[in-house]
Amino acid sequence: MNIELMLESLRETSPTEALEPQAVPIDETFVTLPPDCIHAAVQVLVECFDLRHLSAITGEDTGDEIVLLYHFWDRHGLTLRTPLPRQNARITTLTDLIPGAAFYEREVSEMLGVAFDGHPNPRTLVLPDDWAGEPPLLRPEKRQ
Amino acid sequence: MGDFSSALFALLIFPGFGFLCACALAFQWIDRWVTARLQGRIGPPWFQPLADFVKLMAKEDVLPIGAHEQACAALPMVSLAAVLTAALYVPVGGLATSAFEGDLIVVLFLLSIPALAYFLAGWLSVSVFSVVGGSRALLQYFAYEVPFLMAFAGPAMLSGSWSISRIATQQSQAVGMVLVQPVGFLLAFVGLIGKLKRSPFDIPKAKSEIGAGPLTEFSGRKLALWHLSLHIKTVVGIFLLVDVFLSGSFTGLAVPTALAFGVKVLFTLLALSVAGVLYARLRIDQLASLGWKVLAPLALAQMLAVIWIGAG
Amino acid sequence: MSRIMHCIAHRIVRWARRKSPWTLHFNSGGCNGCDIEIVDALTPRYDVERLGILKEASPRHADVLLCTGPVTRQARDRLRRIYEQMPAPRWVVAIGSCSCSGGVFRGGYNVLGGIDRVLPVDVYVPGCPCRPEAIIEGLVLLLEMME
Amino acid sequence: MSRITIPIGPQHPALKEPLSFLLTVEGERIVESALRIGYVHRGLERIFQNRSYVQNVHVVERICGICSHAHTTTYCQGVEALLGLHIPPRALYLRTLLCELERIHSHLLWLGVLAEHVGFTTIFMYAWRDREIVLDIMEKLSGGRVAHAVNVIGGVRIDVDQEQVRLILARLDELERQIESFLGVIQHERTFRARTRAVGYLSIEQVRSHCVVGPVARASGVDIDLRRDAPYAAYGQLDFRVITAEEGDVWARTMVRALETIESVCMCRQLLAGLPDGPLAVRAPRRVPPSEAVSRCEAPRGELIYYIRSDGSDRPARVKVRTPTLTTLATLPDQLRGVNTADVPTVLSGVDLCIACADR
Numbered sequence: 021m022n023i024e025l026m027l028e029s030l031r032e033t034s035p036t037e038a039l040e041p042q043a044v045p046i047d048e049t050f051v052t053l054p055p056d057c058i059h060a061a062v063q064v065l066v067e068c069f070d071l072r073h074l075s076a077i078t079g080e081d082t083g084d085e086i087v088l089l090y091h092f093w094d095r096h097g098l099t100l101r102t103p104l105p106r107q108n109a110r111i112t113t114l115t116d117l118i119p120g121a122a123f124y125e126r127e128v129s130e131m132l133g134v135a136f137d138g139h140p141n142p143r144t145l146v147l148p149d150d151w152a153g154e155p156p157l158l159r160p161e162k163r164q
Numbered sequence: 165m166g167d168f169s170s171a172l173f174a175l176l177i178f179p180g181f182g183f184l185c186a187c188a189l190a191f192q193w194i195d196r197w198v199t200a201r202l203q204g205r206i207g208p209p210w211f212q213p214l215a216d217f218v219k220l221m222a223k224e225d226v227l228p229i230g231a232h233e234q235a236c237a238a239l240p241m242v243s244l245a246a247v248l249t250a251a252l253y254v255p256v257g258g259l260a261t262s263a264f265e266g267d268l269i270v271v272l273f274l275l276s277i278p279a280l281a282y283f284l285a286g287w288l289s290v291s292v293f294s295v296v297g298g299s300r301a302l303l304q305y306f307a308y309e310v311p312f313l314m315a316f317a318g319p320a321m322l323s324g325s326w327s328i329s330r331i332a333t334q335q336s337q338a339v340g341m342v343l344v345q346p347v348g349f350l351l352a353f354v355g356l357i358g359k360l361k362r363s364p365f366d367i368p369k370a371k372s373e374i375g376a377g378p379l380t381e382f383s384g385r386k387l388a389l390w391h392l393s394l395h396i397k398t399v400v401g402i403f404l405l406v407d408v409f410l411s412g413s414f415t416g417l418a419v420p421t422a423l424a425f426g427v428k429v430l431f432t433l434l435a436l437s438v439a440g441v442l443y444a445r446l447r448i449d450q451l452a453s454l455g456w457k458v459l460a461p462l463a464l465a466q467m468l469a470v471i472w473i474g475a476g
Numbered sequence: 477m478s479r480i481m482h483c484i485a486h487r488i489v490r491w492a493r494r495k496s497p498w499t500l501h502f503n504s505g506g507c508n509g510c511d512i513e514i515v516d517a518l519t520p521r522y523d524v525e526r527l528g529i530l531k532e533a534s535p536r537h538a539d540v541l542l543c544t545g546p547v548t549r550q551a552r553d554r555l556r557r558i559y560e561q562m563p564a565p566r567w568v569v570a571i572g573s574c575s576c577s578g579g580v581f582r583g584g585y586n587v588l589g590g591i592d593r594v595l596p597v598d599v600y601v602p603g604c605p606c607r608p609e610a611i612i613e614g615l616v617l618l619l620e621m622m623e
Numbered sequence: 624m625s626r627i628t629i630p631i632g633p634q635h636p637a638l639k640e641p642l643s644f645l646l647t648v649e650g651e652r653i654v655e656s657a658l659r660i661g662y663v664h665r666g667l668e669r670i671f672q673n674r675s676y677v678q679n680v681h682v683v684e685r686i687c688g689i690c691s692h693a694h695t696t697t698y699c700q701g702v703e704a705l706l707g708l709h710i711p712p713r714a715l716y717l718r719t720l721l722c723e724l725e726r727i728h729s730h731l732l733w734l735g736v737l738a739e740h741v742g743f744t745t746i747f748m749y750a751w752r753d754r755e756i757v758l759d760i761m762e763k764l765s766g767g768r769v770a771h772a773v774n775v776i777g778g779v780r781i782d783v784d785q786e787q788v789r790l791i792l793a794r795l796d797e798l799e800r801q802i803e804s805f806l807g808v809i810q811h812e813r814t815f816r817a818r819t820r821a822v823g824y825l826s827i828e829q830v831r832s833h834c835v836v837g838p839v840a841r842a843s844g845v846d847i848d849l850r851r852d853a854p855y856a857a858y859g860q861l862d863f864r865v866i867t868a869e870e871g872d873v874w875a876r877t878m879v880r881a882l883e884t885i886e887s888v889c890m891c892r893q894l895l896a897g898l899p900d901g902p903l904a905v906r907a908p909r910r911v912p913p914s915e916a917v918s919r920c921e922a923p924r925g926e927l928i929y930y931i932r933s934d935g936s937d938r939p940a941r942v943k944v945r946t947p948t949l950t951t952l953a954t955l956p957d958q959l960r961g962v963n964t965a966d967v968p969t970v971l972s973g974v975d976l977c978i979a980c981a982d983r
Contacts, residue, residue, distance in 0.1 A: 044915055046700070089943075091930065093928075123950075123953050146982050147661060148548070148550040203745050205519075208526060223563050292628075363744070370742060372533075372740045376533050379537075380536065383537065444741045444818050447818065449963065508687055509688025520748055580685050585666045586665055
């Protein structure tokens with residue numbers, strides 16, 4: 021995995037942002053991108069670098085915003101980070117590029133209430149059928 | 165009066181109902197114990213089948229809504245009646261309650277009634293697993309029944325009689341039919357495994373696939389009767405196999421008939437247990453192709469050979 | 477006379493029940509630890525078949541329901557339904573700390589915290605996970621209770 | 624032909640854990656399948672946030688009872704990275720030893736379950752009987768059969784002496800002989816082959832597009848194994864093969880797992896022979912400075928990944944767990960299409976589902 025080359029290509033997909041790679045423990049590089057660039061960036065990674073192994077999608081409510089982390093791996097980890105607003109969070113699905121992302125997105129969607137536009141099957145994954153409360157991983161003290 | 169009481173004794177005690185029930189429980193225990201031993205386990209105590217039976221008889225008897233109540237109650241009785249009737253014509257150690265020319269065909273027919281009752285039980289008890297199990301039971305019936313029947317036709321044609329008792333007594337003066345028709349014996353044995361729905365042909369009641377198959381929704385007394393009828397069927401099936409194929413003397417010594425019969429029955433039962441331990445369960449389509457592509461042609465060849473020998 | 481007969485029949489039935497407890501296993505949200513130990517109890521080293529214990533596939537055939545897990549919301553109704561499908565007399569054994577009290581999962585938003593929140597439990601077998609010996613001990617305790 | 628729907632689960636003899644399937648069937652062929660998980664969802668990711676780092680080691684171990692050590696290894700590795708700790712080599716070796724023993728136990732367990740599902744009870748009994756050898760070894764080492772509580776943040780809490788090493792080596796020899804005999808049965812028993820060949824097929828393309836990991840991916844010819852590709856703990860010092868196969872069916876998965884088990888036995892021998900001297904753990908502070916880490920491990924079922932973020936307190940701000948089963952679950956509808964209903968248990972057990980892992 022050639023991180024430098026990848027970052028170079030990623031910069032082309034989001035010209036407005038200065039991409040600052042951040043190294044994180046255990047062989048992982050973090051890159052922050054705006055939400056509307058994620059789909060294009062992943063398209064580049066899949067098509068030009070054959071980086072198709074998406075290990076996981078982490079969603080987190082930090083209190084101010086919802087952060088999504090796309091963990092890729094090919095002998096070295098690459099994580100794309102993108103911030104979303106807490107209100108009405110939505111982002112384009114990756115299932116057209118990586119079918120394996122379907123379950124990850126369903127989980128993030130029910131845990132944090134993020135909508136994935138274009139997801140083929142956006143049903144709940146692990147929450148019970150009669151779940152009526154807020155998405156469970158939203159921070160309670162900041163809930164409206 | 166003497167005739168009447170001895171007939172009653174034959175019907176109810178020996179070799180009738182009482183003896184068959186005792187055999188069914190004993191055979192079930194031997195089978196479970198041998199299987200456990202071969203699998204490195206200790207196995208159940210000798211009274212286990214009896215305890216199971218009594219417990220089931222004393223349990224609540226429930227049926228799901230929508231199941232056909234009268235039919236579900238009648239089917240285990242039909243199955244039990246059929247195997248008990250069949251048992252009348254199958255000699256035990258040379259003793260048959262009754263016999264007539266052609267009883268082999270009647271017995272084979274009676275022994276296939278439980279299979280049909282089993283299918284209906286699955287069909288009428290509405291659960292999906294029961295329905296799937298029932299349709300598998302029917303498919304399986306078509307796969308094993310033809311080679312099974314043809315395998316029994318061989319000895320009958322050779323000894324020129326369709327009476328089980330006659331086939332058995334003729335053999336006991338000569339050599340065992342198994343040596344003359346080893347292929348026939350093998351086919352009958354494999355067919356019997358299919359008929360008794362024992363591993364590896366326990367397809368209609370495959371636990372890991374469809375629960376308990378047609379019996380999934382049965383409980384309490386009905387389940388107990390089902391188990392009893394299927395285990396008596398095992399007993400009758402083994403007796404039949406021994407009578408038709410193994411009645412001859414193998415050692416050349418004059419062994420008491422009853423003892424020789426007991427040893428041969430035990431041997432067959434052990435063979436059934438071992439076959440169950442050694443193989444993985446087949447799929448219904450695999451069994452069907454085994455039945456029609458391998459067993460049926462072999463059975464046909466066996467029959468033609470018998471006819472040719474008989475003619476020559 | 478009829479009372480003596482009745483008494484004898486009663487004793488025989490009780491004997492049969494103690495010698496032939498067929499079990500059904502349901503995981504209501506446990507971690508697998510106790511579940512594999514339950515299955516382990518069937519295998520050569522422990523072999524519960526020598527006590528007449530069988531693992532049945534259908535609730536209709538079972539006498540004892542072996543439950544593991546803290547009961548998640550999604551599993552709750554199913555647990556209740558399986559119990560209702562079992563013919564009487566029936567018993568419930570809660571296996572593992574989390575099925576006794578919720579264990580480490582107690583307080584989670586999706587767990588109810590123990591089998592006894594849904595069903596009447598006859599024997600509790602604590603341990604996280606409990607060993608096969610403990611499970612067998614619990615079953616023997618249940619059989620003694622049937623006296 | 625008329626279509627019927629068969630509900631499978633959440634209580635079903637083929638499922639040790641609850642999971643439900645709605646199969647649409649034409650005759651005995653499956654046309655469509657809909658999957659529902661969540662029966663084991665305990666909301667662990669919320670629970671993690673309310674427990675301290677040290678308490679979480681205990682909780683993480685209870686995500687799954689089969690691969691409990693893989694979970695604690697990945698978690699501790701992540702927290703140690705956040706703290707910048709250097710773990711003593713002896714601790715790393717012992718951690719790795721338990722990882723490999725757990726792999727043997729998990730694979731043998733799986734072999735038994737598969738055998739039971741194809742109606743081969745004898746192999747089920749034998750596989751579980753021999754699994755007791757591994758459980759004995761693990762019990763001797765840690766005191767626990769299924770949950771071992773071996774890992775702590777900063778190292779391990781167990782030690783072995785020469786006497787134990789000798790004993791373990793002797794039992795490993797016994798185990799290897801048994802596994803080789805299973806291998807013979809798997810390869811040559813015709814009924815077993817008939818039930819597992821060409822069942823549950825996954826192509827290399829399906830595996831890659833669903834991001835499938837572990838033995839399932841390797842059995843379809845995708846050569847990934849974190850133990851070799853991104854060595855953690857003591858795997859860098861070990862000499863081992865990564866087993867792959869081309870067929871992509873349940874039989875290939877069986878072969879891959881059986882050969883992996885033998886490979887694991889060899890790795891255990893290497894680990895015991897090369898066990899370095901030294902301390903077992905370093906002290907870890909209770910509070911973790913703000914940072915984040917991604918930790919990966921090769922659990923028995925494949926890549927296990929933890930994302931941990933700390934905010935300076937003694938509790939993690941976020942612990943995200945993605946277990947290998949979640950990736951293989953997504954391929955089940957593909958695998959089940961066109962399959963005979965009798966093969967459903969085979970397909971389900973072929974991918975070695977761990978629902979407790981997938982639901983958390």
